Amino acid sequence: MISRLLVANRAEIASRVFRTARKLGIETVAVHSDADVALPFVAEADHAVRLPGNAPAETYLRADLVIEAAKVAGADAIHPGYGFLSENADFARAVEAAGLVWIGPAPESIEQMGSKIEAKKIMAAAGVPVLEAPASPVESDLPLLVKASAGGGGRGMRIVRSLDALGAEIAKAEAEAASAFGDGTVFVEPYVEAGRHVEVQVVGDGAGNVAVFGERDCSVQRRHQKVVEESPAPLLPDAVRSALHDAARNAAAAIDYRGAGTVEFLYDAASERFWFLEMNTRLQVEHPVTELVHGVDLVELQIAVAEGVGFDTPPPSGSGGSTNGWAIEVRLYAEDPSADYQPQSGTLATLEFPGAARIDGGYTSGSEVSTFYDAMLAKVIVHAPTRDAAIRRLVSVLRTAKIHGLVTNREQLIGILGSDAFRSGEVTTALLAKENLLSTVDDPGAAVAAAVALAEATRRPRVPVAWRNVTNQPQRTVFEDDSEDGLVVEWYGTRDGYRIDGFEVIDAGQDRVVLEKDGLRTTYEVSIDGARIDVDSSFGHTALRKRPRFTDPATQTQPGSLLAPMPGSVISVLAESGSSVTEGQPLLVLEAMKMQHTVTAPTDGVLAQINVKPGTQVAAGEVLAVVEEETS
Template sequence: MISRLLVANRAEIASRVFRTCRRLGIETVAIHSDADADLPYVREADHAVRLPGSTPAETYLRTDLVVEAAKRAGADAIHPGYGFLSENADFARAVLAVGLTWVGPHPDSIDAMGSKIEAKRIMAAAGVPVLQTPAEPTEADLPLIVKASAGGGGRGMRIVRTLAELPTELEKARAEAASAFGDDTVFVEPYVERGRHVEVQVLGTPDGVIVLGERDCSLQRRHQKVVEESPAPGLSDATRAALHEAGRAAAAAIDYLGAGTVEFLYDAARDTFFFLEMNTRLQVEHPVTELVRGVDLVELQLAVAEGRVVTDTSVESGHAIEARLYAEDPAADYQPQSGVLTRFDIPAGDGVRVDAGFESGSTVSTHYDAMLAKVVAHAPTREQAARKLAGALRRARIHGLTTNRDQLLAVLGDPGFLAGEVSTAFLAERVRAPEGAPERASGDTTAMVAGALALAERAVAARTVQRGIPVAWRNVVSQPQRTEFESGTVEWWGGRSGYRVDGVEVVSVAVDRVTLEHDGVRTSYDVGVSGDAVDVDWAGGHLALTRMPRFTDPADAVASGSLLAPMPGTVVSVAVAAGERVEAGQPVLVLEAMKMQHTVSAPHAGVVAAISVEAGTQVASGAVLAVVEGDEDE
C-alpha cells in the first residue's frame, strides 16, 4: 500500500493528484522550482522539496533530483503527472531501481509508444488502422504534416502545403523537437483537413484492458487542445464501438497497465479513423471522462500500481465539456502572457469543476506552458453543458493578464460548435480572434465610464484633507473632467449634484462597484484597480483598461522602427545582421517563451539599423530587440 506519494510535476496536475490522495489518506510530497515556490500546490502538499533553479532542464526534467527528493522526503511512490518526465521510460526505471512504486505503465510499454514511428509499426501489426507515411511525397500526397517522433503538445509540428516548403519545414520541426524533447527525429504523414481528434480512455489491468469511453479534442490552436468533451458528438454507434475496440487492441498489444489514452484522427467525411499516438500517462483532459463515467482516474491509477483488483463499475451519464484557460492573447497569434494574476476567481460547484494551478496574487512565469486552469461543466445534455460552462467563464474574475477567456466564450456560443460541427480547423476558420458581437462595443464604452468613475471615487476616498468637498467641484465649471485610458478617454462632470456623464445615467458609484443606466438598461460593474491597470467586470464581459499618465517621460520613448519583445523569453536565433536589407514580414529573430517559439518579423521593408541581442539572450517584455529603418525614413 502506498503511504506517501511524490508528484513529479507542478501546478494544476499536482494539486489534482493531491486532492485524491487526501481523500484516500495518502500523504503527499511536492517538488518545486524557485519560480513555483509560492504556487498553491506547494502549500497543499504535506511535504515539499525545493529543486534549485527555474527552467525545466534545471528542475522537473532532472531524474536524479526528483528521485533524490522522493528519498529525502520518505516517499514510497512517485506519480509523474503529465508532461516533463511522465513518458520517460528511463525515469520510470530509475524510480523502480530504488525500490519506489511507479504510478504508471511498465517502462517497456512507455518505450514502445515513445517513438511515434515505432508505435505506428506496432499498431499496424495489431490490426489498428494507421496513416501510411509516403516514402517519397508527391503533389498528390499534399497537404502533409511534419511531426516530432519523441514528443507531442504541438511542438515540432509543421503543416506543409507545397513540396517546395518541405525541406524548410523539416528543418524547423527538427530544431523545435530538439529544443523541446532532446530528440530531433521527425516524420511525415498525410494531413487530413478538417479532421477530428478523437481519443479513447483505457485502463490496463492484469485481467485485461478496460475502456472508459472516448473524448473529442478537436478544437486546437497550434496543434494544442483548447476545448475537449465526452462523449464525442455525432458518432454512430458502430464507429464508437470500433474506436473503443481499436483502443483496447492498442493497449493490449503492449501489455499496458494503468491509465492511458489512445489517440485517433477521425475523418468524418469518410467515417474512418486512424491511429495517431498513445499517451502513456494521464491526459490533461481526463476530468471530462471522470464526470461522465463517475470515476476517479487517479484513484484507479493508484489501485493498479498497488496491485489491487480493478473492475469496470462506471456508468455513462450526461455530457461534459472542458475549456483550457490559457494566459495568452488569441488576437496576437496566441502570444503567451506572463506576470501577476492580481485576481483569479472562477466559480465552481453545481456541475462546474475547476482544476487550477494558480490563485489571486500568483505569478505566471515564462518557464512553463501557459495553462492557468481547466474549467469543466457536466450536465444531462451537450447543449446544457456548453451553456453552464459559458456561464462559469463569464462570471470568472481574471485580472492582470490577457487570457483566451473571450475566445472560449465565442466557441461555446458558436452555432457550429453547438451543432457538433467540430474539427481541428474550427478555431482557424470560425473563431480566429475574440472580436465579439457588435453590441459589445457600446457595452465596452459604458464599462469604460464605470472604470473612470470608480477611479474618481477612489481618489476621493484617499484624501487626507478636504474630505467634504464634492468630487471635481469647481466655482465655475468651464470643461469636463477627463480620464484617459490607452483605449479611449471618458469625459465626466462632478460637483454638488454628483457625477454626470453624457448619454449615461449614473445610479451609484463606489470605489469597487458602479451602477449605470444606458438606453433604459441598468447594469452594475465591478471595478478592480492595481496600479495603472483597471479591470471592469459585468454580466456582459470583462474590459481591461490601462490608465495613461498625465505626463510622459521622453526617456521612455523608443526609436521608430524598433522591434520590441512581445513577451519575456530567450532569443533562440537571429536571422539578420546590422546593415542588412530586409523585406516586410521577413523573419528577424526567433524568441522562445512558455515552451513555444515565436518569430519576430520586420514590420516594413528597410535596413537593419541595429541588433540588440544574440542567441541565448534573455529579454524582458517590451525590450528593444532590433531597429529596422524603413524606406520611407530615408
C-alpha cells in the same frame, strides 16, 4: 499500500493528484523550482522539497534530483503527472530501481509507444487502422504532415502544401524536435484537412485486461495543442463509437498496458473512417471530462493498479460502462490570441470563478506567472445533463469569472463555445486556423464606471468630486485604445453627484458603481491597480488603462525599434547587423512558456542595430534591434 506519494510535477496536475491522495489517506510530497515556491501546490502538500533553479532542464526534468527528493522526504511512490518525465522510460526504470512504486505503465510500454514510428507498426500488427506515409509523395498526396517521432504538444510538427517546401519543412521539424525532445527523428503522413481528434480513455491491469471509459473529442486546437475537450464526442455514429472503443482496447492489450492511458485517433466524419495517431502513456490533461461523465476517479484507479489491484477485482471507482450527461473542459491560458498567441507573464492580480464549475487550477489571486513553464492557468470544467446545457453553463462561468492582471484566452473560449460550428458539433482541427473566434464585450458603461470609480478613489470624504460653482467645462478621463485621442469619458461633478450624458449614476464607489441607461440598471465591480482598471459586470470583463496626461520622454523609442513582445529567451538571431532586410523577414526567434515567437522586420531597410544574441534573457518591451528605412 502506498503511504507517502511524491508528484514529480507542478501547478495544476500536482494539486489534482494531491486531492485524490488526501481522499485515500496518503501523505503527499511536492517538488518545486525556485520560480514555483509560492504557488498553491507547494502549500497543499504535506511535505515539499526544493529543486534549485528555474528552467525545466535543471529542475523538473532532472530525474536524479526528483528521486533524491523522494528519498529525502521518505516517499514510497512517485506519480509523474503529465509532461516533463511522465513518458520517460528511463525515469520509470530509475524509480523502480530505487525501490519506489512507479504510478504508471511499464517502462517497456512507454518505450513502445514513445516512438510514433514504432507505435504505428505495433498498432498495424494489432489490427488498428493507421495512416500510411507515402514513400515518394507526389502532388496528389498533398497536403502532408511532418511529425516528430518522439514529439507532443504540437512541437516538431509542420503542414506541407507544396512538394518544393517538403525538404525545408522536414529540416525545421527535425531541428525543433531535437531541441524539444532530444530526438530529431521525424516522419511524414497524409494530412487529413477536416479531421476530428477523438481519443479513448483506457485503464489496463498489466495482464492484458483493459477497461474502456468512453471517448473524448479534442478537435478544437490552436497550434496543434488542445483548447476545448468534451465527452462524449458529439455526432459520432454508434457503430463508429463502438469500433473506436474496440480499437483502443486492442491497442492497449497489445502491449499489456498497465494504468491509465489514452489512445488517440484521427476521425474523418465524411467517410466515417478513423486512424491511429498515438498513445499517451500517462494521464491526459483533459481527464476530468471522463471522470465527470463516467463517475470515476482516474488518479484513484492509477494508484489502485500500481498497488496491485487487478481486474479480477472490480476497480474501486466503477467499471466505466455507462455514461451520465455531458462534460466540457476549456484550458485557460495566459496568452493573447489576437497577437499570435503570445504568452503572458507577470502577476495574476485576481483569479476567481463562480461555483458552478470544477476548477483544476495551478494559480490563485496574487500568483506570479513565470516564463519558464506552460502558459495554462487552469482548466474550467462543467457537467450537465445535455451538451447544450453544458455549453450555456460554461459560457456563464467564463463570462462571470474575475481574471485580472494578465491577458488570457478567455474571450476566445467564449467565442468558440458560442460559434455555430461548435454548437452544431461539427468541429474539426481546422476550426481556429480559419478564424480566432474572439468574442467582444460591447459595454459602453464599463468605461463610465471606471471613470467614476477613479474619481471616487481620489476625492476627499464628504466633498463632491471635482465640484465647481460654474460647471461650464466637463472633466475628462481618457483611457488607452487604438485611436489617437483615446477613449474619452466626459463627466460633471455636481452637488447632487455625477452627471454623465446617457447614464444616471445610481451608486458610486471606488470598487462598485451602479449605472442606469435607458431604464436598464447594471452593477459594475471595479478594481484599480495603478493605471490599470478592471471592470466586471453581467456583460463580461473589460480591461482599461488610464492614459497619462503627459508622456515621459524616457519611454520613447527610436523609429524602427523591434520590441520584445514578451519576456523570454533569444533562441536565434537570423540576420547580421548592417544587412539589408525586407518587410516581414524573420530577424529573431524568442521562446517563452514552451512556445516560440518570430520577430520580423517592420519595413524594408537596414538592420542598423542588434542588442541581443542567442541565450539572452529579455524583458517584455525591451529593444531587441533597430531597422532603419533605406533612403534614396
